[in-house]
Amino acid sequence: MSTQKPYDEEKVQLDRTLTTMKEHLETLETMPKYVGNNYTEQVLEGIREKNRTDLRRAIREPYFGRLDFQEDGDKEAVPLYIGKIGVANPVNEQPMIIDWRAPVASLFYSFIGGNETAYYESTDGRIEGNVHLKRYIVVRNGELQRVVDDFEKGNERIADDFLLYRLGENKDNRLKDIVSTIQVEQNEIIRAPRNTPILIQGVAGSGKTTVALHRLAYLIYQYQESLRAKKMIIFAPNRLFLDYISDVLPELGVGDIQQTTFQDWAMSILEDEVRLKDARESFAKWFESDSMVEEGKTKRWKGSLSFMHVLAQYIKSYEKNCVPTQDFEAWERKKLDQTIINRWFTVEYKHYPLAKRRERILHRIKAWMDGELKHIGDPKVKKDRKKKATQQLNAYLKYWPNHSALSFYRELFSKLKKKQDISEDILRAIPSDVVQATAASLKKKEMEQEDLAPLVFIHQRLYGVDPNHRYQHIVIDEAQDYSPFQLALLKNLTEQQSLTILGDLSQSIYAYQGIKDWDECKGIFDKSKLQYFELTKSYRSTWEIIRFANEVISQAHLSIQLADPVFRSGEKIKLVQVSEENRILSIVKAVQLLQEKRMNTIALLGRTEAECEALFMALKAKGIPVSLVQAEQENYAGGISIMPVYMSKGLEFDAVLLLDVNDQAYRKTVQDAKLLYVGCTRALHELWLFHGKTPSPLLEGIDEELVMKV
Numbered sequence: 001m002s003t004q005k006p007y008d009e010e011k012v013q014l015d016r017t018l019t020t021m022k023e024h025l026e027t028l029e030t031m032p033k034y035v036g037n038n039y040t041e042q043v044l045e046g047i048r049e050k051n052r053t054d055l056r057r058a059i060r061e062p063y064f065g066r067l068d069f070q071e072d073g074d075k076e077a078v079p080l081y082i083g084k085i086g087v088a089n090p091v092n093e094q095p096m097i098i099d100w101r102a103p104v105a106s107l108f109y110s111f112i113g114g115n116e117t118a119y120y121e122s123t124d125g126r127i128e129g130n131v132h133l134k135r136y137i138v139v140r141n142g143e144l145q146r147v148v149d150d151f152e153k154g155n156e157r158i159a160d161d162f163l164l165y166r167l168g169e170n171k172d173n174r175l176k177d178i179v180s181t182i183q184v185e186q187n188e189i190i191r192a193p194r195n196t197p198i199l200i201q202g203v204a205g206s207g208k209t210t211v212a213l214h215r216l217a218y219l220i221y222q223y224q225e226s227l228r229a230k231k232m233i234i235f236a237p238n239r240l241f242l243d244y245i246s247d248v249l250p251e252l253g254v255g256d257i258q259q260t261t262f263q264d265w266a267m268s269i270l271e272d273e274v275r276l277k278d279a280r281e282s283f284a285k286w287f288e289s290d291s292m293v294e295e296g297k298t299k300r301w302k303g304s305l306s307f308m309h310v311l312a313q314y315i316k317s318y319e320k321n322c323v324p325t326q327d328f329e330a331w332e333r334k335k336l337d338q339t340i341i342n343r344w345f346t347v348e349y350k351h352y353p354l355a356k357r358r359e360r361i362l363h364r365i366k367a368w369m370d371g372e373l374k375h376i377g378d379p380k381v382k383k384d385r386k387k388k389a390t391q392q393l394n395a396y397l398k399y400w401p402n403h404s405a406l407s408f409y410r411e412l413f414s415k416l417k418k419k420q421d422i423s424e425d426i427l428r429a430i431p432s433d434v435v436q437a438t439a440a441s442l443k444k445k446e447m448e449q450e451d452l453a454p455l456v457f458i459h460q461r462l463y464g465v466d467p468n469h470r471y472q473h474i475v476i477d478e479a480q481d482y483s484p485f486q487l488a489l490l491k492n493l494t495e496q497q498s499l500t501i502l503g504d505l506s507q508s509i510y511a512y513q514g515i516k517d518w519d520e521c522k523g524i525f526d527k528s529k530l531q532y533f534e535l536t537k538s539y540r541s542t543w544e545i546i547r548f549a550n551e552v553i554s555q556a557h558l559s560i561q562l563a564d565p566v567f568r569s570g571e572k573i574k575l576v577q578v579s580e581e582n583r584i585l586s587i588v589k590a591v592q593l594l595q596e597k598r599m600n601t602i603a604l605l606g607r608t609e610a611e612c613e614a615l616f617m618a619l620k621a622k623g624i625p626v627s628l629v630q631a632e633q634e635n636y637a638g639g640i641s642i643m644p645v646y647m648s649k650g651l652e653f654d655a656v657l658l659l660d661v662n663d664q665a666y667r668k669t670v671q672d673a674k675l676l677y678v679g680c681t682r683a684l685h686e687l688w689l690f691h692g693k694t695p696s697p698l699l700e701g702i703d704e705e706l707v708m709k710v
């Protein structure tokens with residue numbers, strides 16, 4: 001073991017590594033780029049170019065950790081330097097820096113101290129040995145900044161100092177990678193095998209989103225021969241959130257992964273045909289009044305697997321009956337027998353989706369007509385017959401219309417409403433409120449969010465799945481807000497059910513559509529394949545904030561494990577009673593104080609959009625540089641933001657100010673407890689709650705130790 005101090009030792013090592021890397025980069029940069037046609041040379045140039053790019057990136061921060069590992073049978077421990085990008089020594093081609101995704105690097109994350117045998121799974125099987133040292137090394141722009149030993153053989157394990165140091169940092173407006181401090185339970189998820197659906201229930205701040213993004217980077221590395229980033233897709237709750245997470249994958253060296261929201265994705269499939277009701281209206285209605293309770297039941301049913309099964313059944317019966325039952329008579333005594341057309345449909349074109357089959361048959365009928373017309377010599381007779389045949393064909397096709405997903409859906413609901421031409425089974429299966437509500441929105445030509453999954457389902461049954469909509473892996477974030485129908489739809493678009501689904505039932509604030517219990521969606525996946533993980537440790541917030549938030553969510557009496565905070569102690573939660581007159585002034589003062597404390601991101605979370613707009617105007621008038629975040633917004637600028645609490649889901653801020661936490665705004669209901677919980681758990685370091693004379697009953701009985709009344 002070295003007698004040098006860790007910092008000095010690493011300084012020497014870093015200088016040595018950087019010199020080698022810089023020399024290698026210089027050599028590569030001075031080599032003329034190959035632009036000829038020789039394939040082998042092109043491949044070699046491709047490798048050189050990748051090396052240049054990798055080295056340029058790696059030189060800034062070559063590695064973040066060191067693990068000294070003595071493999072069983074070896075004489076001594078070998079130091080392994082672990083970085084975001086693997087770098088080989090140009091002289092002997094041996095790894096100089098190991099990619100964090102490589103099998104051996106997994107040790108850095110799975111090893112949590114102790115003197116027991118450590119192991120990792122390599123392509124040659126399990127490799128066992130002993131860890132002598134686990135060290136965190138912070139390098140910024142090529143400068144060594146910090147060295148923290150987490151474990152040294154013979155010494156007691158040092159607590160999570162480095163993790164706590166990282167968690168204590170202030171954040172800017174983007175989520176960051178966590179490669180240096182991935183925790184054991186997160187590592188297990190990141191490295192789970194590719195062809196298995198993974199379902200993660202994780203408490204607020206447990207790193208679900210972060211883990212999912214690291215998992216994508218891992219999969220791309222591990223299965224680089226077969227996986228393509230372009231064939232992977234992330235579903236996120238809104239565009240703002242996509243912007244918020246947009247730095248992580250590039251920082252991990254991964255580009256080109258598709259990122260979308262379910263709505264945008266579905267609308268791109270349904271093209272221009274469907275007009276969607278403005279989601280803001282539904283949100284405002286849902287979050288500001290009780291009027292959605294009844295409507296909510298209809299919405300839930302439309303997101304159920306029952307609806308999917310009924311639709312599948314209806315489409316099957318359509319398939320059986322869509323070919324007209326009469327012969328096609330082009331002109332007198334010139335008939336194409338119905339049995340022939342039926343055979344084309346049920347046998348020859350069976351492998352095509354329904355609409356494609358119709359199209360093929362239409363071509364074939366036309367070809368048959370042309371063939372028959374060829375035998376007619378008299379041009380006038382020919383012309384007349386051609387005209388007649390075209391009319392006949394149009395008449396024939398009236399019995400076999402060309403459906404779009406929307407017209408098909410419309411026809412179904414019209415039959416249901418009239419109770420005509422529809423089987424008893426289907427009629428009985430669909431609740432009458434669903435029929436009434438859907439028929440009404442179809443009449444208004446405005447579809448609701450929950451109609452999107454059924455419409456895409458129909459579209460894909462009619463037209464087949466576009467190869468561009470088949471994915472090698474799908475990530476679904478905030479999955480608690482997805483309906484089982486949506487999840488089943490997406491599952492069918494993956495190869496071998498390769499999905500990562502993550503969510504938190506404590507944050508399911510759209511009760512009218514989301515999952516209430518993960519068992520609801522366990523039935524969607526192959527039971528033998530589905531892997532279920534629970535993340536209960538919360539990394540985002542201080543110990544005080546998580547304890548406080550836990551007390552709030554306990555009022556919802558959910559059967560979900562509460563978050564287990566990391567021991568990062570911070571300020572007490574501030575409860576500020578304000579009057580109508582001093583409300584704005586108190587908020588301004590709090591914001592100024594937090595700015596003095598160098599909080600980079602501060603969120604003011606209101607209960608309703610209207611309240612946020614009013615506050616935005618008031619703060620602007622006071623000269624506070626604040627931005628109002630609205631639904632459908634695409635960019636998140638950081639700094640001081642105002643938004644309704646429901647929009648803050650998935651985001652995080654150094655400090656959060658929850659406004660109007662009064663008895664009317666946050667009542668003692670499951671829904672309001674979840675909303676308040678979401679708001680509280682957005683804060684990393686400071687949480688302030690403002691209320692009037694009567695605070696929310698959800699704050700009753702909260703441990704006095706956690707709060708400070710201001």
Ligand SMILES: Nc1ncnc2c1ncn2[C@@H]1O[C@H](COP(=O)(O)OP(=O)(O)OP(=O)(O)O)[C@@H](O)[C@H]1O
Pocket residue numbers: 163166167176177178181182183186202203204205206207208209210211504539540649650651652681
């Ligand atoms: N192992 C870790 N090391 C350092 N930071 C971590 C770690 N895991 C999570 N974090 C941090 O915790 C915060 C929460 O992570 P993330 O947003 O991914 O959690 P989440 O479970 O998706 O949260 P929520 O459901 O509340 O939106 C982020 O700031 C992230 O960087």
